[in-house]
Amino acid sequence: MPELDEDQLLHVSLGPQHPSTHGVFRMNVLLDGETVVSLKPVFGYLHRNHEKIAEGITYLSSMPFTDRLDYICPLTNNWAYAQAVEKLAGIEVPERAEYIRVITAELTRLINHSAFVGFFLGDMGAWGSALMYAFREREKILDLFEDLTGARMMSNYMRFGGCRNDLPDGWAAKASVLVNEFPRFLDELENLVTGNEILIARTQNIGALPKEALINGGITGPMLRAAGVAYDIRKVEPYGIYDRFKFRIPLGTTGDCYDRLMIRLLELRESLAILRQALDQLPEGAYIHPKAKIRNFKPPVGEAYARIESPKGELGFYLISDGSAKPFRYRIRPPSFINLTLLEDMCLGLDLADVVLILGSIDIVLGEVDR
């Protein structure tokens, strides 16, 4: 590589307020013409001190704050946190609650992945159509969530030992209708994007990294699977009742932006398969463990780490309890943040316009990156 003339390089500060950065995120990019020479991510604009605040309030009080991490998928965040506390305190979860959790988590995955397709196309310049179609479908799922949890997005629904309330009358039937209608939307979405020549030209062979680099970087979720690594926590370390369902893990081959998009589209189909099975098998029974404590909850001294496959990757909570009502240490392993760490490696040598695309393909939510 020839020596670069410092004076010829252009310094571009992309963000923090920029529609393509998915929130308040900044990239200091050094350009040689159109080519990226270096890229330094700057984050923390949305830092809310979530972890420290959680150490000063009771275990239950942190639950609504977890909604606000990855605010596209509050219910999976709830689940990860509830699971960590359950592990810490050794609380059993009744069967029905496990099913409700799987159903809500997979519905969340539907929301996340279909919205991802919309945002990703927006990053490419096709702002509008795909995102609006995805949001139209998302609205139907949010209506279900509102019915179940009382809020469209900030659900605050899972409890240590189950869920806050039972499914309302007719909810499961409504969810079944939605699950049966969803494939029609997926066909539409696939027709819209997958064959599009412009999309293929812009995404194939963009942003790929070797498997080893991704594994070393701690990348998880669809990002990793797009590169062909079969690693899905629902399979490698089944939590809840995921071992009861039959579903496949789609894998990519190259790990470029196109594969990342396709992985999400295929995972949507698998989520629908899980949803169908879960809604069919949904048993009667308690939705929360009868001995679960709402007031005055004090787990025994100890530590626990629990992780789930959130739509964006491995979401884990690490808790240390000193036996009091407040956690001694509360730590989150956010998939968005860790998936972002290899951004520079993916972007070097590409055009500035590709940077936006690669950032989009990582699927970050700044609420989770900055916490």
Add this chain to the structure above:
Amino acid sequence: MSLVLNKSMEHPATSSRAATPPPAAAWTLPGIGLLKGLAVTATNMIQSYYRKDRMTTVQYPEERATISPNFRNFPFLAYDGADAMAGLRCTACLICENECPPKCIYIVLDRDENGKSLKRPKVFDIDVSVCMNCGICAEVCPFDSIYMDGEYELSTTDRFEGLLFNKQRLARSTDYHAQLRPLEAAEVAARRKADEDKKLAAQAAKEAKAKADKAAKEQAAAQESELS
């Protein structure tokens, strides 16, 4: 240096290789994919004029979306009877104040001149500009006093006083609750009635026992006096 997943991590069920792009060998007319996409957009546009499920915009405020009966927004305080301030169920136990995640509840216990607790709040303020609608206060209250409201048209021009709700502003009758959330209210009413009945029964039993004890004592005394 490089860490590679070992074979055992490759779960037998994780075998799908469908995510690869369509093979380059299958030649298609350039632009077909684009046209397919445009067909989807066109269909959507045309259908948005006549298909009910595609007309998703609700013309608020002329029209209103139907809101789920479970929708929660800000808390209110329930009272029994006609007088809101006298009938407040709240005992100022401070549990909700402690559990509220953003700490937006402020309670001062009412005391008489001797400093004895009157078991009611002198001040009960909720700063709804801070409240995050989580519903934890309603969940933890052991006295069936605080519930979540569904009211959402609360905009005001004064963001300090206008968004600090005091107990007068927060008080809602139990009838309001029954109308807003019939299921929850019925359950609470039934449980309160059962508790009340139990209490009455216990009191009646206590009284009956006292009476019986007294009668027995009197009888014993009478027997004693007879003997002597």
